[in-house]
Amino acid sequence: MRSLLAFCFCALVRLGVLLILCWTYSGVMAAEPVDLGSEEPLEEQAASDALWLKVAAPYIDVYTGPGQGYPVSQVVEKGDLFYVLRQRTDWLRIQFLRGASLHEAKRAMAETGWIPATSLKHVTTATGEALTWSRRGADSFYARRWEFGLGTGSLRGGSVLSVNGAWSFTPNLSLEADIGQSLGRYAENDWLAWRLVHHPYPNWRYTPYLGVGWGTFHTKPKTTLATTEDRTDDFWQVAVGVKSHLWRGVLVRVDYQHNAIFTSRKNNEFVGMWRVGFGYFF
Amino acid sequence: MSRSGCLKRFEIWPHGLRCFGITCCALLSLWVGSAWADDTDTETGFYTPTVATQDIREAAIDTEDFELGSFLGLISVEDFELGALGGVRVAYHANEIVFLEASAARSSAVDTAFERLSGSVQLIPEGENHIGYYQLSVGVNALPGEFFWRGRRAWNMACYALGGVGVTTFAGDNYFTVHGGLGWRWLLNDWFAVNTTVQVQTYETDILGEANTTVNLSWLGGVSFFF
Numbered sequence: 001m002r003s004l005l006a007f008c009f010c011a012l013v014r015l016g017v018l019l020i021l022c023w024t025y026s027g028v029m030a031a032e033p034v035d036l037g038s039e040e041p042l043e044e045q046a047a048s049d050a051l052w053l054k055v056a057a058p059y060i061d062v063y064t065g066p067g068q069g070y071p072v073s074q075v076v077e078k079g080d081l082f083y084v085l086r087q088r089t090d091w092l093r094i095q096f097l098r099g100a101s102l103h104e105a106k107r108a109m110a111e112t113g114w115i116p117a118t119s120l121k122h123v124t125t126a127t128g129e130a131l132t133w134s135r136r137g138a139d140s141f142y143a144r145r146w147e148f149g150l151g152t153g154s155l156r157g158g159s160v161l162s163v164n165g166a167w168s169f170t171p172n173l174s175l176e177a178d179i180g181q182s183l184g185r186y187a188e189n190d191w192l193a194w195r196l197v198h199h200p201y202p203n204w205r206y207t208p209y210l211g212v213g214w215g216t217f218h219t220k221p222k223t224t225l226a227t228t229e230d231r232t233d234d235f236w237q238v239a240v241g242v243k244s245h246l247w248r249g250v251l252v253r254v255d256y257q258h259n260a261i262f263t264s265r266k267n268n269e270f271v272g273m274w275r276v277g278f279g280y281f282f
Numbered sequence: 283m284s285r286s287g288c289l290k291r292f293e294i295w296p297h298g299l300r301c302f303g304i305t306c307c308a309l310l311s312l313w314v315g316s317a318w319a320d321d322t323d324t325e326t327g328f329y330t331p332t333v334a335t336q337d338i339r340e341a342a343i344d345t346e347d348f349e350l351g352s353f354l355g356l357i358s359v360e361d362f363e364l365g366a367l368g369g370v371r372v373a374y375h376a377n378e379i380v381f382l383e384a385s386a387a388r389s390s391a392v393d394t395a396f397e398r399l400s401g402s403v404q405l406i407p408e409g410e411n412h413i414g415y416y417q418l419s420v421g422v423n424a425l426p427g428e429f430f431w432r433g434r435r436a437w438n439m440a441c442y443a444l445g446g447v448g449v450t451t452f453a454g455d456n457y458f459t460v461h462g463g464l465g466w467r468w469l470l471n472d473w474f475a476v477n478t479t480v481q482v483q484t485y486e487t488d489i490l491g492e493a494n495t496t497v498n499l500s501w502l503g504g505v506s507f508f509f
Contacts, residue, residue, distance in 0.1 A: 088346045
């Protein structure tokens with residue numbers, strides 16, 4: 001009971017510190033947005049002007065939250081100016097003042113709400129120029145430099161969980177690090193592998209890849225079984241897989257790895273592993 | 283003034299205006315023609331308008347698709363007692379409906395009722411009787427709406443369901459764990475939220491001799507912020 005109380009106390013203290021940090025941050029955030037006034041340098045002024053937009057459609061619905069299910073609380077009408085504060089998924093948090101000029105709108109504490117990013121089709125810049133919206137899509141997937149992923153799969157009947165990170169140094173070649181754990185009925189394995197991955201067709205919708213890797217493989221028998229020693233061995237692997245862009249910054253991948261474990265016993269081990277996972281790229 | 287005199291005056295002026303108008307139209311059409319010729323593709327003969335457009339890139343806008351949070355809770359471990367739980371979670375909101383989440387937590391020590399009653403027997407060694415887990419989940423937001431307070435304040439809220447796989451560490455071993463849960467998110471402002479989740483975790487274990495499927499139930503409450 002004492003340990004439970006001590007744990008609760010420590011956890012509450014940590015939560016308290018986190019809350020204080022959050023509220024401090026909240027104070028900083030509350031001071032924003034607003035004055036996009038004339039004290040800014042000219043280039044910054046021009047950049048912030050780029051986010052002042054004008055409604056060109058008869059009206060655009062403004063939602064209370066970033067999703068179709070939230071209520072529509074207001075509308076912005078044709079000719080109204082609004083400023084894009086931030087984006088969450090495919091929704092934009094906007095600040096607007098109905099019927100105001102750009103000068104007035106910049107200086108007033110205006111109303112806020114959310115509009116879908118798709119409604120930017122019905123918008124011009126504040127000066128009336130047409131607008132193109134460069135959305136994060138397949139193009140950014142083909143041009144990705146970094147990738148981080150999580151995966152699950154199967155190795156020798158055991159369930160696998162793994163984390164990987166990759167750096168693409170050319171559109172076709174990337175260097176990947178992979179840390180994983182496999183939990184079987186009689187033993188658990190964990191490994192660290194370094195892999196050179198080649199994407200022969202990086203611009204395909206479903207991009208195939210081939211990899212060659214090297215690493216260390218650790219085997220630990222279950223504690224409920226008769227005690228046997230843990231083993232750590234080197235291993236080589238070849239991998240073949242396919243990855244595809246899913247939404248925005250998310251990709252999905254499926255691969256098969258064939259591992260050759262160089263054990264200190266008489267025979268080497270050959271094990272296959274299937275894996276499916278999600279990744280985030282930028 | 284006679285009626286005929288009035289007509290005559292009108293007949294003279296319209297003629298002069300007409301001449302002036304025709305001259306203006308001819309000049310204007312020449313000018314428009316030359317302007318048209320500038321935008322016309324000489325090979326295809328199609329009009330290609332030159333419209334200035336401004337490109338707005340997503341990168342120019344502050345995106346808040348990540349959520350970082352911390353939670354406290356209670357976990358009921360099958361065959362053992364209730365433990366307090368604390369952990370952290372990070373989520374990426376891929377779209378308004380789907381999010382991917384990774385979380386990790388550790389509990390206080392949990393013992394069996396037998397250990398507590400006997401006083402001297404310890405089934406699981408000290409230090410290994412904490413339950414810990416990390417898990418990867420796919421979540422689905424559902425029922426978005428508003429939460430009202432006395433008709434004056436309204437906050438955004440949403441329910442969510444999540445499920446996935448993970449690893450539970452208990453009694454010196456790791457177990458592959460499947461979990462599922464339901465939760466509620468209350469957004470105090472655009473970027474700060476209070477969450478509560480009830481989840482079930484299940485894994486195969488043989489801690490008490492024979493293999494069986496363990497089901498642990500946990501209730502978590504925490505805060506998170508979007509960045």
